[in-house]
Amino acid sequence: MTPVPIGIAGASGYAGQELIRLAARHPFIRVTTAMGSGSADGARTLPALSGVWDGAITPLSIDRLVAETQAVFMTLPDEVAAEVGPALVSRGVRVFDLAGTFRLRDPALRRRWYPATPDLDTPAVYGLTEYYRQALAEARLVACPGCYPTATLLALRPLVDADLLDGDIIIDAKSGISGAGKKPTERTHFSECHGNVAAYGVLGHRHGAEIEQELRQAVTFTPHLVPLDRGLLATIYVRMRPDVDDQTIASTFAQAYDTEPFVRVRGDALPEIKHVTHTNFCDVGWRFDRTSRRLVLVSCLDNLVKGAAGQALQNLNVAFGWPETTGLL
Amino acid sequence: MTPVPIGIAGASGYAGQELIRLAARHPFIRVTTAMGSGSADGARTLPALSGVWDGAITPLSIDRLVAETQAVFMTLPDEVAAEVGPALVSRGVRVFDLAGTFRLRDPALRRRWYPATPDLDTPAVYGLTEYYRQALAEARLVACPGCYPTATLLALRPLVDADLLDGDIIIDAKSGISGAGKKPTERTHFSECHGNVAAYGVLGHRHGAEIEQELRQAVTFTPHLVPLDRGLLATIYVRMRPDVDDQTIASTFAQAYDTEPFVRVRGDALPEIKHVTHTNFCDVGWRFDRTSRRLVLVSCLDNLVKGAAGQALQNLNVAFGWPETTGLL
């Protein structure tokens, strides 16, 4: 089989590099075209990747992406993605967007959190693979979820779908710094992050809106930066309905994920970031106190893999009808 | 003035070393006696401290502590502290305990979480300085709070005292690894912690009992280890009574802490661990959403200073009638 030609728009960022790395191992695709995030951005070398993928990163060009590829991963700034994505789709290229641009369905919310995003004719499919497989098969434009929503939703969707929750949902998430992107800022300067933990976007982070959209319920979401590079751990606090016991919770998760290749249900062996880095796994564990009905969930993933590049590739596998784990185990 | 002779029992651990470092700068005390945590434990060199404090660490001896000191800081294993503390008090030495042994007042709780602790005749004073000054002045035995309770209580006590809270209290805390002590374990092995975040003691950490004792209210408390050495950040989720607005919260904290030298009220400039390491400050900030009545508090301190050695010294200052900031600014 001739490999499907793939483009990466925004290839020099961390998710872009991870995509190149993963794609190099994938037997059915070939990265023919890797571009920077602007028409003047290119020529960057990726020394870590030499010997793995030795192509050049060239300036962003929609024409070349259309001419050379069948599908494009986009890790572009939101306002660029908002323009490039629909243009590619309209010219027949399937798009897997890793930015936030197309994730929110409600136009009002979208305008609030992603002001640059146009009103779309082609609706995007939300690329949480485990819950949108059917739609992904036909999707022209896939809005891959953020790293925080992926970890959170994989932990909460089984309980919400089974209507087991009673009351508030509180999500306290800790993310490695690569989640903040490659652009040097004071916030991501080594000396500011080393030995530090900081909450940010408290009561106002746009991933909260994305989580609420998928849960159809308000949540309190607080992200933190912790001093590590890759990985994300979400601690989630909920209360269960009075009749729920340990067995209900365990069987709900078993039913949801026993056949899923990338969700590892841990039960009371709580997951840790180290278990999932450099993999496409999301690990979910929990502890439950029957008396207070308090459930504490812990969910972990690598923000650059299951939280970005890996899940995008998983979506591509579904969209092209290949085994979902291709290139990912 | 002749400096007061001070002993440190358990001087080779992290809190012990921090005590020596702080005591060396304190004008009214002198560490005459530094001991290991057992009668066979001594002779350890502290290369970081040479030139600052050049004494030797000798084996643990109650007799020598009684003979040579007026007050002793104890950072001993709980079961050793349970024996040494009352012995010292009964022989006229004032004791500032940094272990958990004497913190819980309820004998049943104490037996559950600190099984080695005897039933005490001399009740201990809980050494959260800002709230127990009067009792500290006369105290013979001070049970200095743990690092998690200190950060949590300084954030919550003003709101609880003013009866502003409505419903659950959830405390999600992130601590540096030095909080786990100096003993090498798999949990604290560098390669296990680096690049990792792990929750532990979920729904069953004894600091939860300590927090509940001081708040007179149940809480959900989840500690995490994050990959840094010193420092602790607690993110606390509460809901406010319907009539509470931003102004109420701000004035409640202002009233509680405006004259406190070691609690810095940050308001919506959220504190970060970097702001407090190597200081005796506890910084408290928050964000409030009037509509949902959700308040998110962030509280930070250095677990070895305000969470251990610094607060112990602050308590000593109060107990001996010296200005509370002596040696701590």
Added chain:
Amino acid sequence: MTPVPIGIAGASGYAGQELIRLAARHPFIRVTTAMGSGSADGARTLPALSGVWDGAITPLSIDRLVAETQAVFMTLPDEVAAEVGPALVSRGVRVFDLAGTFRLRDPALRRRWYPATPDLDTPAVYGLTEYYRQALAEARLVACPGCYPTATLLALRPLVDADLLDGDIIIDAKSGISGAGKKPTERTHFSECHGNVAAYGVLGHRHGAEIEQELRQAVTFTPHLVPLDRGLLATIYVRMRPDVDDQTIASTFAQAYDTEPFVRVRGDALPEIKHVTHTNFCDVGWRFDRTSRRLVLVSCLDNLVKGAAGQALQNLNVAFGWPETTGLL
């Protein structure tokens, strides 16, 4: 083709886990048997590996390794390896040892640095793949080089072989903490390593003897522990013969490595640890000052891959006649 059954003796350490991870991706082998490092050591779970390799780690048993496998990777304590290795070889199993036991050829040196090692009848092949391919094809017992020697020798062998050096060789190496193994010690305790750099084994590290054996020349070798998990960078100081110029150096390295899949010659684009972690690459770069004839070489690898598990697998590929990069790109 039926996969070759492979055993791993010492599977719960860091190199052992990396072997399992790499072997899981290798199309021609299957890990049938993973054992601890003692006959009472087993039953350890490897949560990071579930879904990748779900076997159990069982107690060490030579009989079972003989019965179940054709080749064994050993990452055992030296004195255990000294016993198990020859026993396996004598019963027809090919052995790839990652400990130091069999690396030194001179019996006197071996007794000095690895006192537990027996005098061997079957001589071991030194598994620096790039330089011992021919011997590896027939080898029954492969002594895979240490991480420090691998990084150092790949940088120096081309220059030594071409007789370009004049005078002292100084090797200043910086290693991640996983190189010190999984056993918790004070030296590898998180709080001791974080924010720290320490030299160790100065003028007396046994990897120095290994380097000298392969270069047939004395060296000054200083290893350091730096606060990261995986990766190793060696900075090497030599002086070149008077007639050597930039071109000589560049062409010497090009000739040595242009067809090597796992040595990336970087020239004056100096390698960094980040470029090689989680890969089997060793990157070599340099800067040369013609006037002083000083050459500074920088060599990097991942101590758990090219410095341990990856190179062992590379050796297995050669020994079994498979393409050398199988399972490693």
Added chain:
Amino acid sequence: MTPVPIGIAGASGYAGQELIRLAARHPFIRVTTAMGSGSADGARTLPALSGVWDGAITPLSIDRLVAETQAVFMTLPDEVAAEVGPALVSRGVRVFDLAGTFRLRDPALRRRWYPATPDLDTPAVYGLTEYYRQALAEARLVACPGCYPTATLLALRPLVDADLLDGDIIIDAKSGISGAGKKPTERTHFSECHGNVAAYGVLGHRHGAEIEQELRQAVTFTPHLVPLDRGLLATIYVRMRPDVDDQTIASTFAQAYDTEPFVRVRGDALPEIKHVTHTNFCDVGWRFDRTSRRLVLVSCLDNLVKGAAGQALQNLNVAFGWPETTGLL
């Protein structure tokens, strides 16, 4: 005694903040004036310092520094320091410069490495306190040494002064990232530094020229960035003259430093970064092999204290005739 009014020009950088922190503990000085590094740079808050020093950082103004202060610490970009320094001196203010501008005495070298620096009328005193005390007493302009030269020179000067060395000097230094300053760059981005070690400025770092000036001898100097915030360790390789033995080395260091308050001679107990961070100590240790005459020195300091702010304050103490350790122990 009325405290001497002090200015800090460049107060928002890491060395500037450390100066404020140290000055706040110094009994004889008061920071009256803290300025940014440009006339438009000010108004920065320093949340870590509130309660310690609550002044405002104002835009850079020579007139105000002259009006308000008797001495100024400068941590300005080289080209700004080159202008501000002489202006302050000419108007009667004593200047302690922490930039590199005035360190090199040879005008040709100065023009090469610090092109912006003017030819000076008032020669600067090189502020390596231990070796320039006499000149410091009268100095109007003190060029405080860089962090790399301070660590290196304190280790080598005793041996060079006693003429014990034979042949090359090789300095392999490992520095925390704060040494690279506060300006966010790709090089100092957290995700680039974490898990990484990188050599830089190989065979061409301007601190090499500074070291050579003070040793009157060529050296090979290689700095590296290691993933920690504060601290610097230099490993130095020399060969001793044939008649030198262990005793000679030990007594040479003893003679040089036994009465020095800030140089701790460690002998074969090799120093580590952790021993010196947050102190003004420089620790020096070594290992010697009599047969090969190889001496390996290890020297450590905190790049922001003895390598910057602490040494500057130590110089101020000498210049003003105060006990040299004032505010520094």
